[in-house]
Amino acid sequence: MGTVTVFGLCAAAVVGLGLYGVIANPQPLRKIIAFNLLGSGVFLLFGVIGRRGAVAGIGSDPVPQALVITGVVVAFSATALAIALLLRLFDTAGPATLDSDAPTRPRPDRFGG
Amino acid sequence: MPAPATLLATTADGHLLVLSIVVPVAGVLLSFVLSERYVRQIALAVMPVGAAIAMAILLALPRGDGFIVYLLGAWSPPLGVALRADGLSAVMLAATAIIICAVGVYAAADSPPAAGSRRVPFAFWVLLMAIWAALNTIFVGGDLFTLYVALELLTFAAVPLVSLEGRADTLRAALRYLLFALVGSVFYLMGTALLYGLYGTLDILLLSHRVSAEPGVLIAAALMTSGLLAKTALFPLHLWLPPAHAGAPAAASAILSGLVVKGSFFILLRLWFDVLLALPGFAAAQILATLGAGAIVVGSIVALRQDRLKLLVAYSTLAQIGYLFLLFPLALDGQGRLDTGPALAGGLIQAISHATAKAAMFMAVGSIYAGLGHDRITGIGGTARALPLSVMTFALAGFALMGLQPGGASLAKELLLLETARTGQWWWAGALQFGGMFTAAYVLLVLVHALSPPDQPVALAARPRRGSDLAALALALCSLLLGLLPWQPYLPIPYALESKLFGVESLVKSLITVLGGTALAILLSPWPHPLVGTMAWKDLARVLGPFRRAGLGLGGLVERGDRVLRQWPVAGICMLAVTVLLAASMFGAD
Numbered sequence: 100m101g102t103v104t105v106f107g108l109c110a111a112a113v114v115g116l117g118l119y120g121v122i123a124n125p126q127p128l129r130k131i132i133a134f135n136l137l138g139s140g141v142f143l144l145f146g147v148i149g150r151r152g153a154v155a156g157i158g159s160d161p162v163p164q165a166l167v168i169t170g171v172v173v174a175f176s177a178t179a180l181a182i183a184l185l186l187r188l189f190d191t192a193g194p195a196t197l198d199s200d201a202p203t204r205p206r207p208d209r210f211g212g
Numbered sequence: 213m214p215a216p217a218t219l220l221a222t223t224a225d226g227h228l229l230v231l232s233i234v235v236p237v238a239g240v241l242l243s244f245v246l247s248e249r250y251v252r253q254i255a256l257a258v259m260p261v262g263a264a265i266a267m268a269i270l271l272a273l274p275r276g277d278g279f280i281v282y283l284l285g286a287w288s289p290p291l292g293v294a295l296r297a298d299g300l301s302a303v304m305l306a307a308t309a310i311i312i313c314a315v316g317v318y319a320a321a322d323s324p325p326a327a328g329s330r331r332v333p334f335a336f337w338v339l340l341m342a343i344w345a346a347l348n349t350i351f352v353g354g355d356l357f358t359l360y361v362a363l364e365l366l367t368f369a370a371v372p373l374v375s376l377e378g379r380a381d382t383l384r385a386a387l388r389y390l391l392f393a394l395v396g397s398v399f400y401l402m403g404t405a406l407l408y409g410l411y412g413t414l415d416i417l418l419l420s421h422r423v424s425a426e427p428g429v430l431i432a433a434a435l436m437t438s439g440l441l442a443k444t445a446l447f448p449l450h451l452w453l454p455p456a457h458a459g460a461p462a463a464a465s466a467i468l469s470g471l472v473v474k475g476s477f478f479i480l481l482r483l484w485f486d487v488l489l490a491l492p493g494f495a496a497a498q499i500l501a502t503l504g505a506g507a508i509v510v511g512s513i514v515a516l517r518q519d520r521l522k523l524l525v526a527y528s529t530l531a532q533i534g535y536l537f538l539l540f541p542l543a544l545d546g547q548g549r550l551d552t553g554p555a556l557a558g559g560l561i562q563a564i565s566h567a568t569a570k571a572a573m574f575m576a577v578g579s580i581y582a583g584l585g586h587d588r589i590t591g592i593g594g595t596a597r598a599l600p601l602s603v604m605t606f607a608l609a610g611f612a613l614m615g616l617q618p619g620g621a622s623l624a625k626e627l628l629l630l631e632t633a634r635t636g637q638w639w640w641a642g643a644l645q646f647g648g649m650f651t652a653a654y655v656l657l658v659l660v661h662a663l664s665p666p667d668q669p670v671a672l673a674a675r676p677r678r679g680s681d682l683a684a685l686a687l688a689l690c691s692l693l694l695g696l697l698p699w700q701p702y703l704p705i706p707y708a709l710e711s712k713l714f715g716v717e718s719l720v721k722s723l724i725t726v727l728g729g730t731a732l733a734i735l736l737s738p739w740p741h742p743l744v745g746t747m748a749w750k751d752l753a754r755v756l757g758p759f760r761r762a763g764l765g766l767g768g769l770v771e772r773g774d775r776v777l778r779q780w781p782v783a784g785i786c787m788l789a790v791t792v793l794l795a796a797s798m799f800g801a802d
């Protein structure tokens with residue numbers, strides 16, 4: 100098993116862990132951390148692709164590195180925005196959950212009249 | 213498609229594409245430099261310039277073989293990044309410019325700079341320009357990674373719009389929206405990684421010549437598609453849409469519902485109709501359209517049961533998004549592959565028609581909310597007299613949306629119906645007709661309540677500004693006249709359709725839509741009819757009673773199902789399931 104394969108499998112495992120965390124964890128902060136894990140898995144995948152050399156004749160391709168750097172910046176901004184929203188939510192509403200919908204008004208009588 | 217060589221060099225009007233992105237970005241940066249006092253003036257100055265650029269692109273396109281290309285830094289792909297505009301981009305750029313300008317006028321007239329909070333208007337104007345820049349980048353972006361970055365910019369600009377007012381429920385809606393959209397974009401990014409690994413380029417044009425139906429491509433296609441579906445909020449991945457679109461202020465809702473979801477939809481069209489044409493798309497297209505049909509039924513039924521107008525309009529967006537996805541199976545050619553034809557044109561016209569109509573509708577509802585101080589559907593009796601312009605805007609936008617002549621939706625429906633006949637998929641013709649009827653149902657429901665006499669005299673909390681009302685009305689009229697525009701130079705429409713728009717046949721079709729909608733509204737809406745108590749209604753109620761009870765029971769079930777689907781874990785699993793289903797369908801066909 101070559102290095103590339105090992106790293107590829109690692110990337111898959113990290114993506115899987117992140118995905119599980121995003122879907123299964125109820126707390127928003129943990130969801131944000133799990134999203135970062137998921138993103139890291141994808142960046143690792145880019146690294147593997149760069150190392151493998153997508154373009155014929157180039158041993159290690161630099162383009163995926165450029166893509167990963169951009170991706171890291173995007174993921175960083177996303178995390179910052181999510182944390183800012185979470186802090187505001189905590190300030191206004193106390194313990195922050197995503198579970199409940201906006202409070203609904205009591206429904207009127209169903210069958211007309 | 214012309215030879216690749218001509219598309220790998222900057223064309224004469226290429227700089228227009230750069231300007232279309234740079235101008236709104238410059239507006240954003242200038243706003244930060246010049247602080248909160250001038251932001252409105254900057255935004256109002258950027259708007260005509262941006263609109264002029266979009267119109268210039270629209271005019272320049274037919275001159276240059278239908279393509280405009282700009283290579284950034286004169287580096288050609290695969291190493292460089294290209295901006296490209298075709299007919300699809302040009303019409304979307306123009307539609308976006310018109311809607312942004314209308315919403316800008318609405319907001320400028322509506323919000324006199326409040327003494328206390330300058331931050332909210334500042335954030336609104338900056339985010340409006342940021343959304344414009346992101347959308348323009350999506351429309352002219354020439355490679356999949358540029359599209360990824362643009363998509364993220366769009367989300368980052370759209371999310372704070374949801375929580376402009378800073379209430380706890382809107383903050384929660386914004387956080388839900390952001391987190392779910394992020395998962396969607398990671399899926400998309402994973403797909404681009406796989407495509408780059410296979411072909412060594414992400415340039416759309418180069419990929420389109422290299423892609424073949426390999427296992428890696430099929431998985432990438434499934435991942436990218438479901439990621440974009442999550443961002444577009446196609447049923448059953450819609451958990452974030454109703455609270456986000458209903459909670460935002462009216463002008464922000466208009467942008468979110470009209471434009472932002474179209475961004476990811478446009479990338480989906482690019483992906484399937486430019487990159488993945490070689491894939492066996494038959495089963496995947498059927499799956500997408502089935503989800504679309506599900507969205508129409510669930511979105512419309514739940515919309516008919518909402519007690520707040522804004523939520524009704526938000527659920528209507530959900531249904532209309534489903535309608536857009538009906539184009540996929542109708543674009544299949546004889547070999548079961550997707551083909552750029554009238555179905556694509558119809559889908560895009562429908563998207564523009566919905567964007568204009570829905571933005572107008574949200575602005576009208578915003579005026580009604582501001583006028584009455586609430587937007588409960590059972591309490592809007594007499595609004596037609598108190599706020600005639602707002603109700604008229606709602607009516608015109610609704611007529612355009614349900615496919616009355618000469619609206620864009622009627623042209624789109626005509627094109628799609630012709631394609632159902634050509635491809636022999638009659639079942640989608642049923643879905644198209646039902647979609648129109650459902651739309652008619654919730655539009656008529658609102659109009660009947662607004663036109664009915666009030667219980668007590670209507671006391672207006674605030675009178676909406678004339679400028680706001682006129683901006684919304686202009687946009688609604690725009691949507692209603694879209695069917696008359698010359699689309700042929702930009703979209704693949706092989707035959708003339710104008711004659712079909714005004715025949716007796718089309719009149720009968722409209723009548724059927726309206727009558728069907730009335731029946732659906734009576735059967736599925738739980739709200740007491742304003743005419744309750746009159747003799748005629750009592751007779752009708754006796755006949756319809758059992759049917760209505762059955763309809764309401766069904767509606768209750770659908771609403772409960774919708775509530776289950778909008779829970780986070782369920783939506784997450786749905787997303788994985790959609791991905792697996794799409795991949796499996798393509799592997800099965802291969």
